[in-house]
Amino acid sequence: MKILVSVDIEGVAGVYHPEQVRPGNPEYERARRLMADEANAAIAGAFDGGATEVYVNDSHGGFRNMPPDLLDARAQAIQGKPRYLSMVAGVELGIDGICMIGYHSRAQGRGILAHTINSFAFARVSLNGQELGEMGLYGALAGAYGAPVVAASGDDMFIAEHQPLFPHTRFVQVKRATGANSGISLSPERACAAIREGVAQAVPQAGGVAPLRIEGPVSVDLVAQTTALAELFCQWPTLERTGGTALRFTAPGVEAAVRMVNCLSAMSSMLR
Known part of the structure; x- marks a missing residue:
């Protein structure tokens, strides 16, 4: 079974402020390691759940945030840009399920560091009349390749927005939003344990989760x-x-x- 772990940073436990997600300052250097820790928790959970092959997609900003030497050696890392499939690059390899780790609320949502793809550019993105955030957009892109989203993690507002669209996805809440740049978070250790457990439980169910499909045009x-x-x-x-x-x-x-x-x-x- 092949699993793709797509990892963003805004939904990671302990991350609240733009300085933490932008290269060039000490807070980012710490946050990128927290991101790698949650990626490793998901990778471990995928193998616990029966995966035979795991790819980890660095899905934030320039797509080269997580130090490769800190990632679980059993996984293969997808990093750098440009790449056509962006946050779900690797799905074209015959993936059986996707885990979206560290994801966040859509633009103008009530979650921590909410945005859709580019906070400078877009206030709203809708496909066929349905407003979507990054999980919706890239979940639908993965669905075009037949891959379902089996697990996802982030804050409570992210989960509330996306559960109706992904009713069979296992969501793991690692923090609670109290504002755009504030919240109440699990410790990194507890967040990683919860992600590993959630992914391990979700992966064996991948075959029973329907991919999100948006038909063209x-x-x-x-x-x-x-x-x-x-x-x-x-x-x-x-x-x-x-x-x-x-x-x-x-x-x-x-x-x-x-x-x-x-x-x-x-x-x-x-x-x-």
Whole structure:
């Protein structure tokens, strides 16, 4: 059984503030190790649950956060960018189930460090009329490859947002949000123990979890953070401006839709 562990950082226990998730400061150096610890807990849980092969996808920012020498040697690490499948790169290898560790609430949600793909660029991302965060977008992209999300971890607001969309996923709560940059967290040791146990219980059930599927064509509605960003994005000829900060495009399927959103995210750096 092949398992992919996709690891973000904002939903990791003990992480609350933007300084912790941005390279170049001591707080980030500590947070990236907490991220690696939770990744290792999920890897161990996957093997405990019967996985024969585990891939771990570094899914935050530049995709090279977790020091490779700190990762469980039994797993194969997927790091660096650009890569077409982004946070679920590796799903094309015939994955039986995905674990999304350290994930977070969607843009303008009530969770800690809430955002969708790029906090500077996007205030809202919707596919076929359904607003989605990163778990929804990348869960649907994984679903296009037939892979279900079997386990996920993060704060209570992240879980409340995503349980209706992923009713058979095992969620592990490692902290409780009390604000955009504040919360109440399990200790890293307790969080890792809970993740390992949750993943170990979820992996054997992978065959009974239905992948999230969004059928094409896919209508993508975006709300940019500023009118200047909307103007920039609509330089792309296939995008339609539908409001001051709103725009729309149509993609043949969910993979093309997500890849296009990531292209726009990269474009936004021109206005930083």
